[in-house]
Amino acid sequence: MGAIDELRKRVRGAVITGADPGYDSARRVWNAIIDKRPQLIVQCRNAADVIACVGYAREEGLVVAVRGGAHSVAGNATCDGGLVIDLSEMKGIRVDAERRIAWAEPGLRWVEFDRETQAFGLATTGGTVGDTGIAGLTLGGGFGWLEGRLGMTVDNLLGADVVLANGDLVHATASENSDLFWALRGGGGNFGIVTSFEYRLHPVGPMIVGGLVVHPFARAAGVLAFYNEFLRSAPDALTAAAVIMTAPDGNKACGIACAYLGPVEEGEKAVQPLKQFGPPILDMMGPIPYAGQQSMLDQAMPPNVLNYWKADFIPEIGEGVARAAIDAYSRVPSPMSSILFFPIHGAASRVDPQATAYPHRRGIHMGIYSLWTDLAEKNANVAWVRETWQAIQPFVPGGVYVNELGEDEGDDRVRQAYGPNYARLTQIKAKYDPKNLFRLNANIRPAQTVEPAGV
Numbered sequence: 001m002g003a004i005d006e007l008r009k010r011v012r013g014a015v016i017t018g019a020d021p022g023y024d025s026a027r028r029v030w031n032a033i034i035d036k037r038p039q040l041i042v043q044c045r046n047a048a049d050v051i052a053c054v055g056y057a058r059e060e061g062l063v064v065a066v067r068g069g070a071h072s073v074a075g076n077a078t079c080d081g082g083l084v085i086d087l088s089e090m091k092g093i094r095v096d097a098e099r100r101i102a103w104a105e106p107g108l109r110w111v112e113f114d115r116e117t118q119a120f121g122l123a124t125t126g127g128t129v130g131d132t133g134i135a136g137l138t139l140g141g142g143f144g145w146l147e148g149r150l151g152m153t154v155d156n157l158l159g160a161d162v163v164l165a166n167g168d169l170v171h172a173t174a175s176e177n178s179d180l181f182w183a184l185r186g187g188g189g190n191f192g193i194v195t196s197f198e199y200r201l202h203p204v205g206p207m208i209v210g211g212l213v214v215h216p217f218a219r220a221a222g223v224l225a226f227y228n229e230f231l232r233s234a235p236d237a238l239t240a241a242a243v244i245m246t247a248p249d250g251n252k253a254c255g256i257a258c259a260y261l262g263p264v265e266e267g268e269k270a271v272q273p274l275k276q277f278g279p280p281i282l283d284m285m286g287p288i289p290y291a292g293q294q295s296m297l298d299q300a301m302p303p304n305v306l307n308y309w310k311a312d313f314i315p316e317i318g319e320g321v322a323r324a325a326i327d328a329y330s331r332v333p334s335p336m337s338s339i340l341f342f343p344i345h346g347a348a349s350r351v352d353p354q355a356t357a358y359p360h361r362r363g364i365h366m367g368i369y370s371l372w373t374d375l376a377e378k379n380a381n382v383a384w385v386r387e388t389w390q391a392i393q394p395f396v397p398g399g400v401y402v403n404e405l406g407e408d409e410g411d412d413r414v415r416q417a418y419g420p421n422y423a424r425l426t427q428i429k430a431k432y433d434p435k436n437l438f439r440l441n442a443n444i445r446p447a448q449t450v451e452p453a454g455v
């Protein structure tokens with residue numbers, strides 16, 4: 001009997017190879033530009049399946065890709081020729097409303113997580129697009145609408161169950177395997193496969209104040225200058241992002257989106273400056289269910305579209321950055337593309353950069369997102385992102401969000417993503433994954449080891 005048949009007997013989930021009819025849909029990830037052909041995909045049902053897969057990969061010398069919500073734009077959730085450990089069917093979640101804790105499996109997406117926690121009027125900081133996976137987002141840091149008051153997603157992680165490279169299942173918390181727990185909160189998928197996350201929850205909504213105001217593109221410079229100034233005194237409860245985009249009517253535009261976490265009347269007062277500036281040509285800012293806020297951007301970022309992204313942290317939107325971004329967007333090849341400014345502020349910014357592996361606790365995340373549908377237009381869209389990114393480099397001190405690193409970025413950029421925490425992460429990597437089994441990620445090299453050949 002072949003090794004794959006043996007594996008089929010050892011796991012509860014489906015084991016899919018190129019010979020199976022479901023192969024093409026099982027290998028598809030969120031970013032349609034990623035077109036990889038793994039040797040096999042195991043759709044795990046539980047931690048025992050994950051342990052079996054890790055053992056199988058070691059025995060067979062296979063490269064391992066780990067898949068949660070499959071939103072890695074770099075395509076890290078799949079691979080050519082290796083084993084995809086697919087966790088997307090592991091969607092269990094239990095909420096203890098009294099203690100305000102959720103235990104959640106790694107196949108959940110934020111829309112699913114929010115639905116369960118909002119049933120109790122609770123939530124934690126999650127991603128801004130509903131179908132993003134909780135797993136990859138959490139392990140990389142996690143910025144979102146609630147971060148100003150509640151901190152980033154990693155700041156709300158209380159513990160995790162992790163299958164290590166040697167097949168052991170361990171629990172990591174602030175007091176148990178605390179080095180691993182520190183590394184998981186920003187170190188991505190480098191240390192093992194998380195089979196359960198434990199999150200701290202907070203009372204949120206169901207109604208909050210949020211939404212979007214839109215200004216004409218011709219006024220983008222003024223809007224960005226106003227937004228930059230507004231951020232300096234915005235309260236923790238108000239998280240506001242700016243975006244240069246193409247509106248549904250086909251016209252280029254500049255918008256400000258926000259969410260206020262607190263009483264609705266307070267929120268309505270706090271967003272007045274955003275509603276009054278300009279005035280906007282479209283005002284959709286006001287009371288909104290938290291669930292509505294969390295799905296507000298879904299249509300702007302649909303699945304099965306071609307994507308190429310680059311990102312950086314900038315200290316502020318000075319004149320140079322604004323000019324470069326506006327100039328670039330005037331030449332954007334695809335109306336689906338956008339440039340997003342999302343601040344790390346409030347509670348998220350008061351955490352010491354070395355308290356968790358996620359280090360970027362100040363400034364504004366600037367994402368240059370190219371989305372288009374025709375493969376023939378790849379060169380133009382990729383070139384637009386690269387040129388825009390080049391144009392802002394004089395204003396960038398260095399620093400990038402690990403979850404938005406592209407697939408073609410080198411070691412220097414990976415180190416910038418981990419910043420001052422890289423050296424400590426290499427030590428922890430050497431302890432928990434000395435042979436670098438988990439390497440399809442923004443890879444941290446195990447300290448004092450030469451990269452092993454094969455796995």
Ligand SMILES: Cc1cc2nc3c(=O)[nH]c(=O)nc-3n(C[C@H](O)[C@H](O)[C@H](O)COP(=O)(O)OP(=O)(O)OC[C@H]3O[C@@H](n4cnc5c(N)ncnc54)[C@H](O)[C@@H]3O)c2cc1C
Binds near residue numbers: 069070075132404
């Ligand atoms: C449309 C869109 C919107 C986004 N919005 C936000 C946002 O608002 N805030 C934000 O912070 N980020 C955001 N991101 C970035 C997001 O954090 C990353 O894309 C992240 O990787 C998504 O996690 P995932 O589980 O869906 O991805 P996957 O592609 O499944 O996983 C990415 C990587 O994470 C690791 N991983 C996944 N699951 C596990 C696990 N259980 N154990 C160990 N390692 C694992 C693996 O290395 C894997 O390759 C967004 C991305 C997209 C595409």
